[in-house]
Amino acid sequence: ETGVTQTPRHLVMGMTNKKSLKCEQHLGHNAMYWYKQSAKKPLELMFVYSLEERVENNSVPSRFSPECPNSSHLFLHLHTLQPEDSALYLCASSQYTTKNTGELFFGEGSRLTVL
Amino acid sequence: ELKVEQNPLFLSMQEGKNYTIYCNYSTTSDRLYWYRQDPGKSLESLFVLLSNGAVKQEGRLMASLDTKARLSTLHITAAVHDLSATYFCAVDEETSGSRLTFGEGTQLTVNP
Numbered sequence: 001e002t003g004v005t006q007t008p009r010h011l012v013m014g015m016t017n018k019k020s021l022k023c024e025q026h027l028g029h030n031a032m033y034w035y036k037q038s039a040k041k042p043l044e045l046m047f048v049y050s051l052e053e054r055v056e057n058n059s060v061p062s063r064f065s066p067e068c069p070n071s072s073h074l075f076l077h078l079h080t081l082q083p084e085d086s087a088l089y090l091c092a093s094s095q096y097t098t099k100n101t102g103e104l105f106f107g108e109g110s111r112l113t114v115l
Numbered sequence: 116e117l118k119v120e121q122n123p124l125f126l127s128m129q130e131g132k133n134y135t136i137y138c139n140y141s142t143t144s145d146r147l148y149w150y151r152q153d154p155g156k157s158l159e160s161l162f163v164l165l166s167n168g169a170v171k172q173e174g175r176l177m178a179s180l181d182t183k184a185r186l187s188t189l190h191i192t193a194a195v196h197d198l199s200a201t202y203f204c205a206v207d208e209e210t211s212g213s214r215l216t217f218g219e220g221t222q223l224t225v226n227p
Contacts, residue, residue: 043203043217055214090157100146101207101215106158 003027006091006107014115015081021110023074023091031096032074033104034066037088049074050096081114088112117142117208121218129226131193136221138187138204146207147187148215149178151200158203162189194225 004025013019025032031050035043048055049068056066063085065077074091088109094102118141128134138147145166150158162171164180164187171178175198177190187204201222205215 042219045214048214092158099209103148103160103163104158104205104215105160106150109157111155 003105004091004093004107006089006110008110009108010111010113012113012115013078013081015083017081018077018079020078021076021089021091021112023076023107025072025074025091025093025105025107027093027095027105029093029095029102029105030071031094031102032068032071033092033094034074034076035090035092035106037090037109039087043090047076051098078112081112083114086112086114117144117206117216119204119206119216119218121202121204121221123221124219125222125224127224127226128191128194130195133193134191136189136191136202136223138189138206138218140185140187140206140216142185142206143182143209144185144206145180145182145209147180148205148207149187149189150203150205152203152220153200161202191223196225196227199223199225 007022033048034046046060047066063080067075090109091107092104094104120139122137147164149161151161152158162178167182169180175192180187201220203217203220205217
């Protein structure tokens with residue numbers, strides 16, 4: 001198993017659909033992250049789960065809902081998205097301490113297109 | 116708020132030439148990471164710099180960290196086409212505990 005795996009790799013959805021992105025890490029890390037990468041914009045941290053706490057970027061709309069059932073799995077639930085939400089969604093994991101994030105290991109990404 | 120600035124944002128260079136990408140950041144940190152991203156792909160870790168004066172080299176790439184100047188450099192020696200990609204630096208803020216702040220990325224194109 002590769003370090004961080006994401007599914008699906010590509011997703012096309014309408015604005016009224018509900019879908020989920022899945023991420024699994026096999027590195028024994030204790031923190032997982034969702035990043036959004038849009039064209040010509042910096043990487044945007046959406047959500048962090050570390051030491052069983054959730055930290056979120058307050059600018060992320062509520063139509064994105066994360067779920068982290070355990071330290072190895074992370075989901076991003078999507079509902080009533082907008083076309084501007086089309087982007088590459090990257091999952092990452094790290095061995096986090098209270099002082100440092102640690103090196104991030106990224107999955108291959110899920111390319112989302114909202115019609 | 117931590118700011119991370121890379122320059123240049125776009126770099127077109129010829130094969131065989133040398134160049135340096137700069138990463139400046141605005142707050143105290145002694146942990147900095149460099150990543151590479153190929154078009155349509157994810158980010159791949161290149162270097163982890165964990166202290167002032169740290170220098171790491173891999174092939175034609177060398178990264179260094181000066182925490183006093185709040186500056187990291189990624190030096191490219193005798194560039195080849197395969198190095199064409201976008202390079203990101205990311206800074207681990209000492210007090211954040213749970214986030215890396217990424218630069219905007221430097222899109223490098225190496226021309227034959």
